Each structure stands twice: as structure tokens, then as C-alpha cells.
Amino acid sequence: MKDLYNFVASFVLLAGLSLPAAACAPSHRQTQSSILLTGPKTISATFPAASNAGNLIIAQITWDRQTRTLASVVDSKGNDYHLIGAETNWGTKYRSALYYAYNIDADASKIKVTATLNNNTTALFEIYISEYSNVLTTSDPLDKNKTATGTGTAINTGSVTTTAGNELVWGIAVGEDQAIHGGTGYNVRSTDQDNIVEDKTASTAGSFNASFTAVSSTNWVAQVATFKPLVTLPVTLISFDARTLSNKTVELDWTTTAETSSAWFEIQHSGDGQTWTAIGRTNAAANTQTSQQYSYTDPAPYAGFTWYRLKQVDQDDNFTFSKTLTTHRDQAVTLHVYPNPTVGSCVVEGATQPATVFNTAGQRMAVRVNTDSRSKQTLDLSTLPKGAYFIKTGDNSTLVYKQ
Structure with missing residues (x-):
């Protein structure tokens, strides 16, 4: 077990840590789809080109048996996929779900995304996958989402209100038996099976919806999700380390190589990797092009595992989070x-x-x-x-x- 603890510590510490030096709006890299009409249990789609590490993948899956549910959504690089909202029934027999994976691992190979149901469909099974760059990587980029269903020719997801500028607004409409056209102001990325995948970048925060038009009345489902862009922060963080001391406290050390208008670092810890508590604050150097070293000691880490991250704040109150570190100390109860x-x-x-x-x-x-x-x-x-x-x-x- 000790070797496994060491493995995780090494994995987290070597994961890489760099706060962005410039801001870019999200950019579409590629979209692919796959359609099966043979009543399968599993479906896969493979991107036509290699993906880039750190990017976002969005996957929408539709099948024609409402009693079936998705057992898993995975890809060939082992990235973690998260369900957006809930699986949605629409029409008389269809069911859809929307997933995403962010800050993905990638290499020179083409990523294959695979969705598996808990049992076979009746006939139809389809998947649409899209990849985007310049999406927030240091924390969950998903901002808003909405799903709508209906019957007719006018298709609309309903509005969502974004919280940041330059967000990616991604939409899809799937119809039962009629061709669908994209909405005004959107880039259409796929028309496979007469369904529509579309996107746009919203330069300012505001209210947005994804709209579509069917050529004739049909049952439909429409989904929209928005994702935050990379955050511009004037700090280059080259290292962030944590170690448990003999007195059972944890020492955190980090180093920057350059800072411009930086204000402070807030140190946060968590007992489960999800709920975070601020435990300290260290002033930053403001403006410097020389290496700066910082340190903070957590006097009361959790029993067992403790997660740590830095919240770096600039003088305009913009902020981003570092990747997480994990430490372990002995606990009273042994599992x-x-x-x-x-x-x-x-x-x-x-x-x-x-x-x-x-x-x-x-x-x-x-x-x-x-x-x-x-x-x-x-x-x-x-x-x-x-x-x-x-x-x-x-x-x-x-x-x-x-x-």
C-alpha cells in the first residue's frame, strides 16, 4: 500500500502546473459522429485527427429505447466524462444524454469515445463528439446548460445566462424523422442524420439559447451547454509541492518565475477533493521578472487524505486555481x-x-x-x-x- 501512496503523490506532483499567460477564445478543433441502426448496446466514434492535451470533448448520445440507460462513457485515453444534467426522454421512444471531459489527456493517436448502455437498443444508437481548445483547464469549465423537448418546426433550448465573457456556447438538436437546420449566428459543425451540432463564442456574458428549424413538424430534443474560456492571469507558477512533516502538519511550497499585477495566493484544503476551505493567504510579489518562492504550513490537515490547491488572485480580482496536490497522514480507523x-x-x-x-x-x-x-x-x-x-x-x- 505504501508504494501506491507514493505512486499517487508522484502522479499529482508531476501533473504539471502553469497559469495561462494569454487569453484566447475557445476554438473548434473537430467534430465526428457515428450512427448504428442494428439495435446495439455499444457505440463508438473516433476523431479524424489527433487531439491536443488540455482540450475539451463534448459527447451527445441518443438511442431509441427509453428503458435503457447509459452504463458508461469512456475514451481510448482514459479521460473522465461527466454527465450534464440528466438523461432525457423525448418523443415516444427516444432518450438522450450529454457528457463532457475537460483538460483531457492526449497523444499522437486519434481518440475514440465509446458509450455503452445497460442493454441493447431497439434499433437506433448515435453519438456526436466535438473537441475544443482554449477552454478552462484548472477547474471545471461547465457554466450553464439546458435541455428542451417538443414537437413542431421551431426548436429552441430555452435561454441560459453565462457568467463570463468568451464562453463557448454549444448546441445540438436531434429530430425523429425530419431534417433540421441550424440557428442564426451559429457555426454548424455537423449535419449527420439531418441533425445539427452548432456552436459560437459569446464575447460578453449574457443570455443565450440554441435555436434550430425543422423542415416539417417532428418530435425533437435540443440541448445547450456553455463552457468557460482559459483565464488570463499574470503569474507563471513552475512548481507546487506538499509534504507531511514529523509533527503531522503539512508544508506547502511553490515557486513563480514571473508576476505582473499579482495580488495574493489563497491556500485552500479539502477532505474530499470537492468541498474547499480557505486556510491561509500569502501576499504575492505584484510585479517581478525574477523567481519568487512561497511557503505555507497547514497546522490541521485532515486524517487520511488532504487535497490542496492555490487560488491566485490578481489586482483586478481575477483569479484561477492551480491543480490539486494530495497528502496522507495516519488515521485512527484503518480501512x-x-x-x-x-x-x-x-x-x-x-x-x-x-x-x-x-x-x-x-x-x-x-x-x-x-x-x-x-x-x-x-x-x-x-x-x-x-x-x-x-x-x-x-x-x-x-x-x-x-x-
């Missing part, structure tokens, strides 16, 4: 996990509360949990990509590795 590593399910013994699973970025993962007894639970990790995951129950946590 036993077996088998570990695992290829599917694992058993957790010593749990006094329901167990939850997080990836190393602090994102909660959707897994099935069965309670076998008062202190014994079985977790189904079969749908998760390979890698290290934290299991948390109450104030206690431990690590499991999925092969």
Missing part, C-alpha cells in the same frame, strides 16, 4: 481494501459510513456500492478507467488501484 489492485470489484472493511470514490483530481466517481454488513461494503469499479482512486468513508480514506 482494509481487497483485492488491491483490482480489475473489477473490491471489498472495504472498517467503514462506518457509506463509501465514496474519487479520482486523483478530486472528482467523485459514479460506482455501485453494496453494503454487506455494518462495516463491510463491496464497490464495483469495473466501469472506471485504469488508475489510482481514493476510497473515503467518514473522515477516513485509503487508496485502491484499478487495473
